[in-house]
Amino acid sequence: MSGATGVWGALGTLIRRDLLLALRRRAQVLNPLVFFVIVVTLFPLGLGPAPNLLQKLAPGVLWVAALLSAMLSLEAMFHSDFEDGSLEQLLLVPQPVFIIVLAKALTHWLLSGLPLLLLAPILALWLHLPNEAILVLLITLALGTPVLSLIGAIGVALTVGLRRGGVLLSLLVLPLYIPVLIMGAGAVDSAAAGLSVGEHLSILGALLAFAVTLAPWAAGAALRISVE
Amino acid sequence: MNIAEFFQMDGYALYVWGAYGVTLVVLALNVMLARQQQRKALRAILRAAQRDRSRA
Amino acid sequence: MWLWIHKFGSPKYFYSVSGKLLPWVAGATVLLIVMGLYLGLVTSPADYQQRETVRIMYIHVPSAWNSMFIYLLMAVAAAIGLIWNIKLADIVAAVSAPIGASFTFITLVTGSLWGKPMWGTWWEWDARLTSELILLFLYLGYIALQSAFEDRRLAARASAVLAIVGAVNVPIIYYSVQWWNTLHQPQSLGVGMSTIHLSMLWPLLIMALGFKLLYVVILLMRTRAEVLERERNNAWVQELAQALAGRDFFRSGNEYR
Numbered sequence: 001m002s003g004a005t006g007v008w009g010a011l012g013t014l015i016r017r018d019l020l021l022a023l024r025r026r027a028q029v030l031n032p033l034v035f036f037v038i039v040v041t042l043f044p045l046g047l048g049p050a051p052n053l054l055q056k057l058a059p060g061v062l063w064v065a066a067l068l069s070a071m072l073s074l075e076a077m078f079h080s081d082f083e084d085g086s087l088e089q090l091l092l093v094p095q096p097v098f099i100i101v102l103a104k105a106l107t108h109w110l111l112s113g114l115p116l117l118l119l120a121p122i123l124a125l126w127l128h129l130p131n132e133a134i135l136v137l138l139i140t141l142a143l144g145t146p147v148l149s150l151i152g153a154i155g156v157a158l159t160v161g162l163r164r165g166g167v168l169l170s171l172l173v174l175p176l177y178i179p180v181l182i183m184g185a186g187a188v189d190s191a192a193a194g195l196s197v198g199e200h201l202s203i204l205g206a207l208l209a210f211a212v213t214l215a216p217w218a219a220g221a222a223l224r225i226s227v228e
Numbered sequence: 229m230n231i232a233e234f235f236q237m238d239g240y241a242l243y244v245w246g247a248y249g250v251t252l253v254v255l256a257l258n259v260m261l262a263r264q265q266q267r268k269a270l271r272a273i274l275r276a277a278q279r280d281r282s283r284a
Numbered sequence: 285m286w287l288w289i290h291k292f293g294s295p296k297y298f299y300s301v302s303g304k305l306l307p308w309v310a311g312a313t314v315l316l317i318v319m320g321l322y323l324g325l326v327t328s329p330a331d332y333q334q335r336e337t338v339r340i341m342y343i344h345v346p347s348a349w350n351s352m353f354i355y356l357l358m359a360v361a362a363a364i365g366l367i368w369n370i371k372l373a374d375i376v377a378a379v380s381a382p383i384g385a386s387f388t389f390i391t392l393v394t395g396s397l398w399g400k401p402m403w404g405t406w407w408e409w410d411a412r413l414t415s416e417l418i419l420l421f422l423y424l425g426y427i428a429l430q431s432a433f434e435d436r437r438l439a440a441r442a443s444a445v446l447a448i449v450g451a452v453n454v455p456i457i458y459y460s461v462q463w464w465n466t467l468h469q470p471q472s473l474g475v476g477m478s479t480i481h482l483s484m485l486w487p488l489l490i491m492a493l494g495f496k497l498l499y500v501v502i503l504l505m506r507t508r509a510e511v512l513e514r515e516r517n518n519a520w521v522q523e524l525a526q527a528l529a530g531r532d533f534f535r536s537g538n539e540y541r
Contacts, residue, residue, distance in 0.1 A: 179456050
């Protein structure tokens with residue numbers, strides 16, 4: 001990555017590098033997805049298979065499971081780079097930290113959020129969610145999971161230097177995920193009830209825009225503190 | 229209003245006095261812990277000062 | 285203002301000024317709270333609908349105001365500490381968190397105790413109570429992060445970022461919870477501030493001021509203790525120790541041996 005590369009070039013290079021690295025550690029990428037499927041499966045087993053009950057609970061169950069699985073994969077975002085020292089070097093490149101964090105969050109989303117979009121329809125069918133609601137579920141996941149990656153980046157950046165960061169990370173990040181959960185599950189719920197979802201979706205979009213512009217700054221500042 | 233009526237709170241004594249009681253306990257604990265911390269800090273400094281003096 | 289911050293920001297200056305200030309603030313706090321309690325518990329009337337339980341308001345609402353105010357103040361102090369590297373601001377932020385969490389806890393418990401006779405349940409997913417619960421989580425996260433670092437400066441800086449992110453998120457969380465609540469159940473506890481009668485407003489405002497000052501008292505006490513701990517090896521603390529060591533007060537009792 002030479003200094004001559006533009007900002008977008010740097011972004012692309014970083015994402016490509018991280019995706020390649022992830023490809024070599026496939027289990028690490030797959031585990032949170034399996035976790036997502038298992039958590040969703042636990043609910044019918046715990047609540048009984050009554051279709052209307054499952055349908056009522058499906059939006060919340062799917063979104064909570066998405067939250068948890070996104071959180072599980074967060075730690076990998078900076079961890080190996082921190083361990084082998086490449087994070088320190090990344091912070092020295094001429095491109096702003098903003099870009100580095102953005103690239104990391106985007107990679108995290110590509111590996112954790114995007115696959116959820118593919119898995120979610122199947123799980124939604126298992127929970128007897130009606131078709132219109134499944135479409136809305138996909139839209140909310142598409143808008144909401146990047147927010148999870150971005151807010152999560154702040155949490156990981158703060159805890160990456162700590163030996164026991166895992167549980168702490170969830171303590172820091174989960175309360176901040178609440179608005180996304182409310183809007184995401186609320187939209188699917190409304191869609192299942194045949195109500196309009198425009199308001200939910202626009203608020204989710206606003207949250208995404210807000211997170212994209214602000215979260216990388218905060219995570220960048222946190223990274224500088226952690227690496228110091 | 230007499231004293232007994234005041235403490236009965238029209239039958240809501242448990243809730244009203246419970247709320248005031250919890251508040252009192254938590255806030256008193258805050259003040260007490262702050263005082264304890266201050267004393268501990270002073271004591272540590274005094275001990276260090278005495279140690280220095282006896283060494284001198 | 286700038287000079288004042290720097291002067292007051294020096295731990296030594298803070299310690300001496302706050303020491304002189306503390307008894308007065310503490311006195312005013314006791315006075316206000318005793319007055320507020322008297323007005324709230326004795327002279328103010330019972331509510332027409334809520335009857336005597338309305339008296340819980342005089343501690344519930346001031347605690348709720350404090351819980352939010354302290355979070356904001358904590359974030360501002362943390363930001364000042366982070367940007368201008370002022371140690372005292374770091375201490376104020378760190379020390380405020382447990383106090384704010386205490387007030388949040390009080391708000392939750394008193395709200396629950398108010399809800400039982402009014403709603404018939406100990407817990408209702410009312411927008412304000414739910415927001416307070418999330419605020420408590422935010423405080424606990426901050427405290428956990430603060431204590432996870434061994435290095436104090438690092439702890440202060442990392443948790444400052446969290447406090448600022450949290451403060452930006454608090455209104456978003458608050459509005460989304462409110463919005464969620466109106467969708468699911470339009471029930472709400474409490475007295476509309478506009479309709480409240482003067483005989484109830486006065487004790488409420490006096491208690492609110494008393495609780496604010498109580499926060500200041502606890503904040504000053506804990507900040508002073510923290511300053512002493514951190515500045516242990518500085519000359520002015522040593523001098524203080526020498527001056528105190530001469531007094532009988534600190535010689536009595538085995539605990540000082």
